[in-house]
Amino acid sequence: MLVLDIKHLNKHYEHFSLKDVSFQLEKGYIMGFIGINGAGKTTTIKSILNLISMDGGEIHVLGKNITQHEVELKQEIGYAFGDINFYSRSKIKTLTNVVKSFYRNWDDETYRKYLKKFNLIEDKKIAELSTGMKVKYSLALALSHGAKLLILDEPTSGLDPAARDNLLSIFQELVQDGEISILFSTHVTSDLEKCADYITYIHDGQIVNSAEKEAFVDAFRLLNGTKEQLELVKDRLISYKTNSFGFTGLIHTKDFEPSPGIVSAIPNLEEIMIYYSRKEEAYV
């Protein structure tokens, strides 16, 4: 079953556009949504939450159209924004008491369980929480109202390695039962290598690829060779860097024909992102 189904999403701004964004998320999985800053991750997420109006396309959450069933679907969606604070001078207790009144499936017992698990103290103010704790608090709220889809926008940005690892383990635990699905935007690609099942890569408002993690990485090859060899493959490379020894470049696996001397390797997500973002610069 599809938890999230985005079809041909278009949104135009003066200096930026989302162009024909489409991808799907299966129930019970974690999807990493990657792209450099300004690639359109947050705009896509805002469209999923119906916070901005779409110029074209359709978004279905749990099989229902978000623009038509917004209020009903928001009961099923949990969110955590890594970089936005709400009512940060209020105590956790105060904020929870307000938030819970909006959810028909709110479960106090679950809430207590997660407060304990995440070591959250109710008398603390939001401003007193560390970045990681804030994300955990958002998760505790989302899980207590029985959210089926968690939308996390940069939840791990600004976290130390230990807090990041801890949060990623929590994400994996959450999807274990197959009930909860997570869409997780980040530009820290190493997070996804640890926990994502699917990767969707957005670049300049367009989806480059959305696939299972292994298949996603397998669609690219990182080539190493001499400057002479560069001339042979230059036209087919997505982008490349040269140094005194030769070149390193990214290519679509389908465009790559093995030739003697050129070493090919499977790139990691970060390398794919770096070389993809060099694409425009290369032609300037």
Added chain:
Amino acid sequence: MYNLLLKELKLGVNPFFYILPLLTGALMLIPGWLYFLVILYFCFITVPNLFGGYKSQNDLMFTGMLPVAKKDIVKAKVALIVLLELLHIVIAVIYGLISVRLYPNLTYYFFAPSIGFWGLCLVMLAIFNLLFIAMYYKTAYKYGAASIVSITAATLFAGGAEWLGIQSPLVHDLFKGSGADSITTQLSILFACIAIFAIFTFLAYHIGYKRFLKVEI
């Protein structure tokens, strides 16, 4: 809608603004003062601070994420404004009753705290609401221009009303002459003003909602 209003009362409004009417209301005890100012302090102080708070606490995003209809988001904010306005008026009326008993033989140059005068205050707030709410919901977070325009309009109304009360024999008679003693005249003025307040505020809500639908959160 009810839980949204509770959210505003618990999270959005600093308790100071529930106490403020008691302080501004006490200004009714200044003999023969320009009593429109007592209510105008709500527009001068409470509204800009309240909406500044919403902006700094990212209320728009916070509320936008909740499972609530956009219509109810606007309705709750308008209801909150009306509730606070009524709080200011009711408390000012109580102080006003004390004031007229404290100074029974005072000659009022400006409007005395009569039933009709409270009606005029409602009209002043009606103008304020219409302009502020309609302008605010163009963005649902910028409150500066909306405050300036609505406060200016409300102040001009107050100034104009006081001027007419002094210059126009008809208005003078209604509020300070024989009309002041007629409870029927005073109540008629009040009810007419309540109707204006209700219509303007409903219109404000309606325009605000239409504009809010176009807001990109």
